[in-house]
Amino acid sequence: MNNNKLIIAAAGSGKTTLLINKAMEIKNGKVLFTTYTDNNAGEIKQKFISEYKYIPKFITIQTWFSFLIKHGAKPYQGSYNEQMFGYDIKGLKLVNEKSGYKIDKNDKPIIVNKHRLYWPEQDIKKHFFDIRDRIFSDKLSKFVFKANKSSDNKVINRIARIYTHIFIDEAQDLAGYDLEIVKLLLNTNSTIILVADPRQTTYSTHQESKYKKYADGKIKDFFLEKCKKLIDIDEDSLEVSYRNNQEICNFSSALYPEFPKSKPWACCRDNTGTYNGVWLVQKKDVELYSYQDKYNSVILRWDKKKKSSNTLRPAFNFGESKGKTFEGVLIYPTKEMEKWIFDHRTELKNKTRAKFYVAITRAKYSAAIVVNDGVRINGSPDLKIWTPRK
Amino acid sequence: MSYIEKVKITNYKCFKEFSFELKKGMNIIVGNNESGKSTILEAIHLALSGLLNGKYLKNELSQYIFNKETEKNYLSSLKEGTPQPPPTISIEVFFDNNDFPEFEGNGSSDKEACGFLLKIDFNDEYNEDYEELIKTKKVATIPIEYYKITWISFARENISIKSIPIKSVLIDSASTRFQNGSDVYISKIIKDDLTVKESVELSQAYRKTKESFMEEESIKMINEKVTKNAGFSTKKIEISIDLSPKNSWENALMTYFDDIPFHQIGKGEQCLIKTNLALAHEKTKGSNLILMEEPENHLSHTKLNQFIKNIEDKLKDKQIIITTHSNFIANKLGLKNLILLNDKKAVAFASLEKETKETKETYEYFKKLPGYDTLRMILCKKAILVEGRSDELIIQRAFMDKNEGMLPIEKEIDVISVEGLAFERFLYIAKMIKKSVAVVTDNDKNYNKKIEDKYTKYKQYPSIEIFADERNEFHTLELQIADANKENLKLLCDVLKIDSNKQTEESIADYMKRNKTKCALNIFDAKEKILYPEYISKAIDWCK
Numbered sequence: 001m002n003n004n005k006l007i008i009a010a011a012g013s014g015k016t017t018l019l020i021n022k023a024m025e026i027k028n029g030k031v032l033f034t035t036y037t038d039n040n041a042g043e044i045k046q047k048f049i050s051e052y053k054y055i056p057k058f059i060t061i062q063t064w065f066s067f068l069i070k071h072g073a074k075p076y077q078g079s080y081n082e083q084m085f086g087y088d089i090k091g092l093k094l095v096n097e098k099s100g101y102k103i104d105k106n107d108k109p110i111i112v113n114k115h116r117l118y119w120p121e122q123d124i125k126k127h128f129f130d131i132r133d134r135i136f137s138d139k140l141s142k143f144v145f146k147a148n149k150s151s152d153n154k155v156i157n158r159i160a161r162i163y164t165h166i167f168i169d170e171a172q173d174l175a176g177y178d179l180e181i182v183k184l185l186l187n188t189n190s191t192i193i194l195v196a197d198p199r200q201t202t203y204s205t206h207q208e209s210k211y212k213k214y215a216d217g218k219i220k221d222f223f224l225e226k227c228k229k230l231i232d233i234d235e236d237s238l239e240v241s242y243r244n245n246q247e248i249c250n251f252s253s254a255l256y257p258e259f260p261k262s263k264p265w266a267c268c269r270d271n272t273g274t275y276n277g278v279w280l281v282q283k284k285d286v287e288l289y290s291y292q293d294k295y296n297s298v299i300l301r302w303d304k305k306k307k308s309s310n311t312l313r314p315a316f317n318f319g320e321s322k323g324k325t326f327e328g329v330l331i332y333p334t335k336e337m338e339k340w341i342f343d344h345r346t347e348l349k350n351k352t353r354a355k356f357y358v359a360i361t362r363a364k365y366s367a368a369i370v371v372n373d374g375v376r377i378n379g380s381p382d383l384k385i386w387t388p389r390k
Numbered sequence: 391m392s393y394i395e396k397v398k399i400t401n402y403k404c405f406k407e408f409s410f411e412l413k414k415g416m417n418i419i420v421g422n423n424e425s426g427k428s429t430i431l432e433a434i435h436l437a438l439s440g441l442l443n444g445k446y447l448k449n450e451l452s453q454y455i456f457n458k459e460t461e462k463n464y465l466s467s468l469k470e471g472t473p474q475p476p477p478t479i480s481i482e483v484f485f486d487n488n489d490f491p492e493f494e495g496n497g498s499s500d501k502e503a504c505g506f507l508l509k510i511d512f513n514d515e516y517n518e519d520y521e522e523l524i525k526t527k528k529v530a531t532i533p534i535e536y537y538k539i540t541w542i543s544f545a546r547e548n549i550s551i552k553s554i555p556i557k558s559v560l561i562d563s564a565s566t567r568f569q570n571g572s573d574v575y576i577s578k579i580i581k582d583d584l585t586v587k588e589s590v591e592l593s594q595a596y597r598k599t600k601e602s603f604m605e606e607e608s609i610k611m612i613n614e615k616v617t618k619n620a621g622f623s624t625k626k627i628e629i630s631i632d633l634s635p636k637n638s639w640e641n642a643l644m645t646y647f648d649d650i651p652f653h654q655i656g657k658g659e660q661c662l663i664k665t666n667l668a669l670a671h672e673k674t675k676g677s678n679l680i681l682m683e684e685p686e687n688h689l690s691h692t693k694l695n696q697f698i699k700n701i702e703d704k705l706k707d708k709q710i711i712i713t714t715h716s717n718f719i720a721n722k723l724g725l726k727n728l729i730l731l732n733d734k735k736a737v738a739f740a741s742l743e744k745e746t747k748e749t750k751e752t753y754e755y756f757k758k759l760p761g762y763d764t765l766r767m768i769l770c771k772k773a774i775l776v777e778g779r780s781d782e783l784i785i786q787r788a789f790m791d792k793n794e795g796m797l798p799i800e801k802e803i804d805v806i807s808v809e810g811l812a813f814e815r816f817l818y819i820a821k822m823i824k825k826s827v828a829v830v831t832d833n834d835k836n837y838n839k840k841i842e843d844k845y846t847k848y849k850q851y852p853s854i855e856i857f858a859d860e861r862n863e864f865h866t867l868e869l870q871i872a873d874a875n876k877e878n879l880k881l882l883c884d885v886l887k888i889d890s891n892k893q894t895e896e897s898i899a900d901y902m903k904r905n906k907t908k909c910a911l912n913i914f915d916a917k918e919k920i921l922y923p924e925y926i927s928k929a930i931d932w933c934k
Binding site for chain 2: 077079085
């Protein structure tokens with residue numbers, strides 16, 4: 001076999017580092033290193049530089065979307081449909097809702113029986129592209145899949161002849177037709193290695209109903225059910241968190257009781273100073289906390305566009321922060337998250353749970369969560385309410 | 391080894407639409423002057439290197455690189471109210487194999503292929519400016535100031551010149567120099583063969599030399615003096631060496647040959663050295679294409695021999711395109727490598743071998759002929775095909791009589807005698823390359839069958855003309871000449887140096903038939919002018 005592998009492990013367990021080290025060991029090959037977000041792609045580049053000083057020529061780091069446009073859509077776009085031969089795909093249109101709906105002359109969606117009307121697939125240009133010739137993010141992988149099919153697998157063959165190795169970081173974000181493409185790649189001579197943390201499924205840019213049942217972190221089931229013989233699944237080799245200390249590991253593991261608990265690495269465990277751990281910071285104390293905080297905590301929130309009381313700190317929204325490591329974080333939870341802190345039986349939507357998990361696990365030493373004034377903790381040993389030092 | 395399999399040129403200089411195939415190893419483009427040989431090399435080199443006349447195209451873009459007819463059509467379309475978009479130049483380069491999957495896709499004009507194109511087209515970002523320009527109604531040229539130059543792989547990806555896996559070396563007669571006088575192409579040839587490591591080392595070493603100049607005690611003293619005299623107490627004024635990137639080693643270093651600057655040595659020597667250096671290139675990835683323009687121009691006959699031998703020995707895994715109008719070179723380097731170029735049409739000689747039965751016969755026929763004869767038809771302006779040596783002499787003379795004693799060849803008209811009536815073999819090539827060719831022939835006693843029927847398929851090719859007499863009773867050239875001169879048999883006899891007594895048309899024709907060559911020579915050498923049959927006169931008129 002060609003050593004295809006899916007490695008499942010928790011946040012901070014060194015998934016990305018593992019891929020980087022594997023990539024550097026490769027002789028006589030070409031590596032595609034891909035991941036979902038721009039931020040994480042940047043993070044990977046940064047890690048290469050800090051570990052090895054440079055990114056070797058044989059390694060290409062590219063987001064999943066740019067990879068799909070460059071090597072998936074464009075080369076054989078003409079095979080999908082005759083009218084695509086001379087078409088100039090001008091990039092990606094990121095969408096958060098199902099794309100390609102019909103609009104009236106005022107650019108408003110046409111609504112019939114409370115539902116939007118959508119362009120069918122036969123209207124290729126309107127189904128797949130916006131008015132500025134950009135391909136919709138939720139349909140890109142579908143387009144690639146179809147172009148590959150109508151070109152007799154030429155798209156996939158071409159990719160496999162360019163890249164001997166394809167490494168996919170944050171593979172839990174793959175969904176719908178993405179999975180089909182990965183499956184096709186598994187059938188080639190290239191070695192495919194995916195790393196995933198099902199707990200961190202924060203993106204769902206795919207509105208297509210395809211493979212809905214594998215969404216929300218069920219990526220392992222997809223491989224087990226659809227291509228078991230093509231890939232090994234490894235859930236054991238990375239079980240230690242190199243990033244988070246004991247308290248953070250405990251807290252984040254509580255979000256996913258069905259998964260094995262994350263264990264902090266020896267060095268993180270030692271680092272349990274006065275300032276470390278998970279803190280609840282009351283709103284009234286946030287300013288003071290920020291002032292006394294020795295880690296220059298980064299702000300993490302649902303939507304960074306919302307006004308923050310602390311505009312001087314760098315801020316990320318939860319999804320964006322994935323793949324990053326900070327010494328300390330200051331989390332603005334959603335209402336549901338805040339409820340959950342005090343009662344773990346609170347229902348959380350999959351996406352909300354995943355984002356909270358991502359946020360907590362960004363911190364090496366200190367994760368502070370902003371809560372309403374006057375909260376109480378009833379015998380929860382992992383929680384501490386932060387009090388200003390004199 | 392990878393090579394270029396095909397090149398398609400659209401709207402570039404003399405080529406409105408032009409496509410031709412290349413093969414591995416040697417390719418020789420043979421064509422008359424003005425047939426576009428150099429433009430082909432120039433276009434290929436431009437696509438592979440971005441250089442035009444040794445300078446970057448982006449600085450050299452002008453409307454003159456557009457096809458004249460295309461420009462005219464565009465401009466008149468604006469005037470006549472049937473506007474067309476500003477024209478696009480494209481040069482498509484097709485690779486032969488699967489070594490470069492990144493260049494594969496169906497973005498070529500041939501749909502699925504491996505390669506890339508250089509595209510010079512209107513930049514949409516200037517739509518607004520263009521609109522204003524059109525409104526002024528004063529568009530006199532192609533608005534190249536709104537154009538962009540891009541390289542795009544057949545996978546529809548914008549690429550950089552650096553990423554093109556085949557590097558080209560142009561060896562031409564024009565010399566292009568850097569500001570310091572050193573030859574652009576010799577530097578490029580040397581540079582292309584350097585590994586990444588070597589080229590980093592070279593530029594580092596060059597940088598160090600510059601820096602050590604500043605460390606020189608005398609330079610320091612001079613700078614102190616300059617600073618002091620300038621009268622500023624806190625700021626320095628210094629002379630220094632330009633360390634900006636534009637002043638890199640290529641612009642400053644010079645190549646020497648036996649201590650003589652390269653551009654000062656003889657052209658022939660330059661050509662040999664460049665060729666040898668290019669042939670010696672060893673790239674692990676990618677490969678080299680050598681483009682050579684008319685090597686006969688600056689090499690003596692002996693040097694040419696040496697040069698050809700060199701190429702043959704070292705060519706192995708390289709591709710080379712040579713343009714020439716020298717029979718000698720084309721012949722020496724082999725008929726199978728020829729690409730015949732005429733009137734913007736190119737035909738690879740070897741391609742004839744694999745096509746139809748007819749092309750195969752043509753190929754076999756020319757393979758047996760001495761190469762010289764094949765090329766004569768390609769290299770002249772117009773050709774007259776005749777049936778034998780004596781016919782050839784008579785046509786030559788007929789031509790001279792009507793052209794103040796000038797030989798046909800002086801007007802680039804070649805009279806070729808074709809043995810065994812193999813006209814059709816020549817005509818086959820002529821129709822493919824649109825060559826003007828006339829056949830002057832006997833009617834073989836059956837004009838309808840031997841001329842009308844046989845040649846009727848060429849009627850659709852205006853460049854091909856058949857000249858023969860309709861009268862079946864005059865079925866040889868001798869009978870025709872006797873007939874044409876029947877009013878003055880005495881003169882004809884004098885020219886033929888025979889006794890005119892009791893001669894009839896028939897007896898003279900008979901004598902001529904028995905002494906073909908002698909008679910033809912006599913007619914050719916004679917002071918007096920005889921009369922010629924009408925179909926020959928017409929053929930001579932056709933030459934104009």
